[in-house]
Amino acid sequence: MPRKTTKKLIDKKGVRVDGRKPNELRSIMIKAGVIENADGSAYIEQGRNKILVGVYGPREVHPRHLTQLDRALLRCRYHMAPFSVDERKSPAPSRREQELSKVITWAIEPSVFTDRFPRTSLDVFIEVLEANGGTRCAAITAASVALADAGIPMRDLVAACAAGKVGGQLVLDLMDVEDKMGDADLPVALLPSLNVITLLQMDGELSADEFEKALNLAINGCQQIHMIQREALKTRHIAVKQAVEE
Amino acid sequence: MPTFFEDKQLVMPGDLLAEGGYAAGENAYKEDEKVFSAQLGLVDFEEKTIHVVALRSFYIPYVGDIVIGKVVDVGFNGWTLDINAPYAAMLKASDVFDRPFKPQRDDLSSIFNIGDLIVAKVVSYSRTRDPLLTISEPSLGKISKGQIVEVTPSKIPRLIGRQGSMISMLKRETGCHITLGQNGLVLVSGKTLEDEQLAIRAIRKVDAEAHTSGLTDRITKMIQKEKGGNESAQKDN
Amino acid sequence: MTSTIIPLVKRKKIAETLPSGKRLDGRGLADYREIKLETGVIGSAEGSARIYLGKTEVLVGIKIDIGEPFSDTPNEGVLTVNAELAPIASPDFEPGPPSKEAIELARVVDRGIRESKAIAVEKLCAVPGEKVFIVFIDVYVLNHDGNLIDASAMAALAALLNTKMFKYVVKDGEIEKKPGYTQLPIRNQPIAVTIGKIDDNLIVDPELDEEHVIDARLTITTKKEENICAIQKGGVGYFTAEEILEAAKIASEKGRELRKLVVKA
Numbered sequence: 001m002p003r004k005t006t007k008k009l010i011d012k013k014g015v016r017v018d019g020r021k022p023n024e025l026r027s028i029m030i031k032a033g034v035i036e037n038a039d040g041s042a043y044i045e046q047g048r049n050k051i052l053v054g055v056y057g058p059r060e061v062h063p064r065h066l067t068q069l070d071r072a073l074l075r076c077r078y079h080m081a082p083f084s085v086d087e088r089k090s091p092a093p094s095r096r097e098q099e100l101s102k103v104i105t106w107a108i109e110p111s112v113f114t115d116r117f118p119r120t121s122l123d124v125f126i127e128v129l130e131a132n133g134g135t136r137c138a139a140i141t142a143a144s145v146a147l148a149d150a151g152i153p154m155r156d157l158v159a160a161c162a163a164g165k166v167g168g169q170l171v172l173d174l175m176d177v178e179d180k181m182g183d184a185d186l187p188v189a190l191l192p193s194l195n196v197i198t199l200l201q202m203d204g205e206l207s208a209d210e211f212e213k214a215l216n217l218a219i220n221g222c223q224q225i226h227m228i229q230r231e232a233l234k235t236r237h238i239a240v241k242q243a244v245e246e
Numbered sequence: 247m248p249t250f251f252e253d254k255q256l257v258m259p260g261d262l263l264a265e266g267g268y269a270a271g272e273n274a275y276k277e278d279e280k281v282f283s284a285q286l287g288l289v290d291f292e293e294k295t296i297h298v299v300a301l302r303s304f305y306i307p308y309v310g311d312i313v314i315g316k317v318v319d320v321g322f323n324g325w326t327l328d329i330n331a332p333y334a335a336m337l338k339a340s341d342v343f344d345r346p347f348k349p350q351r352d353d354l355s356s357i358f359n360i361g362d363l364i365v366a367k368v369v370s371y372s373r374t375r376d377p378l379l380t381i382s383e384p385s386l387g388k389i390s391k392g393q394i395v396e397v398t399p400s401k402i403p404r405l406i407g408r409q410g411s412m413i414s415m416l417k418r419e420t421g422c423h424i425t426l427g428q429n430g431l432v433l434v435s436g437k438t439l440e441d442e443q444l445a446i447r448a449i450r451k452v453d454a455e456a457h458t459s460g461l462t463d464r465i466t467k468m469i470q471k472e473k474g475g476n477e478s479a480q481k482d483n
Numbered sequence: 484m485t486s487t488i489i490p491l492v493k494r495k496k497i498a499e500t501l502p503s504g505k506r507l508d509g510r511g512l513a514d515y516r517e518i519k520l521e522t523g524v525i526g527s528a529e530g531s532a533r534i535y536l537g538k539t540e541v542l543v544g545i546k547i548d549i550g551e552p553f554s555d556t557p558n559e560g561v562l563t564v565n566a567e568l569a570p571i572a573s574p575d576f577e578p579g580p581p582s583k584e585a586i587e588l589a590r591v592v593d594r595g596i597r598e599s600k601a602i603a604v605e606k607l608c609a610v611p612g613e614k615v616f617i618v619f620i621d622v623y624v625l626n627h628d629g630n631l632i633d634a635s636a637m638a639a640l641a642a643l644l645n646t647k648m649f650k651y652v653v654k655d656g657e658i659e660k661k662p663g664y665t666q667l668p669i670r671n672q673p674i675a676v677t678i679g680k681i682d683d684n685l686i687v688d689p690e691l692d693e694e695h696v697i698d699a700r701l702t703i704t705t706k707k708e709e710n711i712c713a714i715q716k717g718g719v720g721y722f723t724a725e726e727i728l729e730a731a732k733i734a735s736e737k738g739r740e741l742r743k744l745v746v747k748a
Contacts, residue, residue: 040302058304058332069374095586102583106699109719111259113275113284117306118373120332148259151302151400153273153284156260186714193260193282196721200701202714203598208735211711212728219724230258233286237256237301 009178010167016178018047022171025161025221028228030142032149032236040150042232044142047175048132051139053146058120066121071114076105076124078139084131100136107140107160107189107199113153122152133176134162140189140199145229149236157229160189160199161221163214165206170214172221186214190222253291254457257283263296271297273400287400288457299457303400305331305429307368307377312386314394314427315379317362320355323347327364327379330399330429335377337366342381363389365425365433385425392423392435395446397453399430404456405449412452412462419469420445444472494696501684508690513733515688515741520637520748522645530646530667532748534638537690538628540572543638544621545646547667549658552608552615560607560615564593566622566635573627591675591715592622592636595704598712599673601643606668609651609658616648618667629691632702632715636675637741641748643669673712674741675704676734680720685730687737701727703734707742711735 010016020026026047035041038054061067078100082088093101108124124146126139137160144158164174166182179185184204190197197219206214249264251257261283263274270276273285274296283289287298307313307329315327315335324338339347339354358364365386366379381387397405405426406413417424422436422445432449436442448465455461497507504511516537525531530545552559566589568576576582581589596602607616620642622635646667651658679689679697689697698720704713711731716722722730 039304060332060334095581095590098583098586099590102587103716106717106719110721117332148286149302151285151300151304151398154259155275155282155284157258191260191721193262194721196723197727198699198716198721200714200716200722200727202711203594205598205706205710205712207710208731211731215724215727233258234256237286 008167009181010169010171014169016166016171018175020173022169023217023220025173025224026175028225030145030228030232032145032232033239038146038150040146040148040152042142042145042149044138044145046134046138046141046173048130049128049135049138050130051135051142052127052129053139053142054125054127055122055143055146055150055152056125057122057150058117058152059123061119061121067119070118072112072117072119073121074105074109074112074114074124075101075121076108076126076143077101078104078126078128078136080128080131080135084128100139103199103201104136104140104143108143108147108158110196110198111144111154111156111158111191112147113155116153122147131176133174133179134187136199137161137187137189141225141229145232148233156191156193157226158189158198159192159222159226159229160187161218161225162187163218163221165204165210165214170210170217172217184210184214186211186218188215188218188222190219190226192223192226249291249296251289253289255289256287257289257298258286259284263289263298267294269295271295273298273300300398300400303398305329305399307331307333307335307371308428309368309371311368311428312426313366313368313379313429314389314425314431314433315364315366315429317358317360317364320358320360322349323354325354325358327366329366329377329379330396330427330431331377333371333376335366335368335379337364337379337381341379358388363394363433365389365427389433392433393442393446395432395434395449397430397432397449398456399428401453401456402426402428402430404461405432405452407462412465415462415466416445416448416469419466419473420448424449444469447472489692489695493692497693497696498681498684501681501686506686506693512684512686513737515633515737516690518637518741518744520641520745522641522748528642529648530642530644532638532641532645534634534641536628536630536634536637536688538626539630539634539690540624540626541631541634541638542623542625543635543642544623545642545667546619546621547646547648548617548619549609549614550617552612556604557612558608558615559604560602561617562593562597562602562604562620563617564589564596564620564622564639566592566624568624568627568631572624576624576627587715587717588631588635589622591632591702591713592620592639594713594715595636595673595675596620596639596643599671599704599706601640601669601671601673603668603670609653610656613656614653614658618643618646627691629694630677630688633675633677633688633741636673636704637745640672640674641745643667644672644746644748672707672742672746673704674738674745675702675713676737676741677702678730678733680722680726685726685733687733701730703731705735705738709735709738 040055140160189199315329319326371377425433528544647664699718
């Protein structure tokens, strides 16, 4: 991959293409309880990313043979709408989507007490409606809110955010052009209260020293996002109260 | 031994509730002497035990629970019921017949058919076995009239109230029979549709405001006010 | 894949020796199993390698074809990695379309090669925008005894270093083969090191039984300059930040050893 245009991605004052500072998140809006039919749901906008998550379950496992006797089967399905990117994406799940479904499941499962409802399935459907970089992290962030909204017993929320290197500088929460043209991308998911990491991937190039700094930057981003998740769940609770009182 | 939230305060999964010397109650968990919340809900301190009253929850069966279920399958020697849980429940034919039951002679669907609602009791359930039901007690069996209202299963205790104060008030004030299923389904049956609707509104209000104080009084007032309104409206007709 | 049921006593057994720095098979926590590498094992492939990592056995074959470049990189060759978890390799593998496990394996191997810029793809362009060379890396698992990622990545690198391209000239926009071969242009040597976590212990190169009981794994790929170029966390467990930094250190040290071994093969 050529990464020739890196100079433009961040200027001398450290201002990025969309005007952000290196350690600044995109604007994030999370709303819990957006799909009537689902047992829990959430919507996130992070920059231009728009992602909808619906949780169904715990419910009986289909197909039956996937049933796990000692715990619930957590399945996350990451899927991109055909119109979510510039060039139409085939609706059939790509290899990238299948891998992301798997790593997202791994990122979320440590947060859920799956052993409390064995022999059931918990399905988390993630639909990316508009993608502009960092969708796996935004999806995890929203999925965790949706699970809490569904009343699923959980150890912690999961907040996710990427750090990376763009134009030679470490930055937080990369958008698409920064991811594609930048030097490295490091998505991280954090259980904020327990302070452990459940998703870690990287591509690009980082020295050991840069890696440590980028990891800490991403963790800090996750902690900020955790606050936004909490607000979304609080707002949801207040909204439910008001709706019934009327 | 600090605590980090006040009683009835809203908490999220993972919130540290207290340290040292506290026990984790419902919807809470303990790790290294720390008690954390496992749910979106409201903190409830009971002496040294910390519970979280879930704002949203699903039903997990418990032996002894009275539940309301819907027949979804009539099998060879019993019925399968949907009891609003992740597990299908079983009611055996032998539980219903007081004589030896013969699959070739007895038509099970003539007793309970698909779609029938049944009040039943959970007699066995474990992590590895689906719940088994019984109807062999006086108040149990097929539901023939009334309406079903769905509430959050975790709010059923609030609907019962201290020493049954809430539920007896609801029955008294609305004149309805009310059967609470621990699985979050409530059967309301009254003399008139208006009585039932009033009871359902009151039950929904309890569900929504379960965590607030002085709830029984407020619900009583609401019922009495609406009853007054209904009666005058009926006179006009 | 079928969920393999591991006797609880086995997990306990595997975990309990770790604090003393030893594993059930006698290895230390940071020891790889014995590695044997053979290259040039498939005559019909442009490059190939077979690796034995303990009892894990993986064959990688490389084919080179001519095709169109991607529209956003008209002057570059194309890299494609595919992995087959053939039913021959394990009772848990089933025939059919690639499982998520196979897709993850292929993508992790791909990421290491791509992000380290191991292949000089700009040298694989014959007619800009029209004809470039496609490097197909096919990973074939022949026996699964754990740590397929590291075994596959090493075999892929060994195969790439062993790959010969036919010589050619471009005439009127068409590629014409010439007699003789050249080496596929390789300029970096990515090495993937997978670290498993059991309780608070980190182990490298988990074999199958260990793989079944680890809480989570972390695959860190380093370049020959020892910078990190790819990471993948797998499994339902978690890591602390300290464990991750420790793993990064282990990956760079083990990477150095393994790189020597692969380059020599």
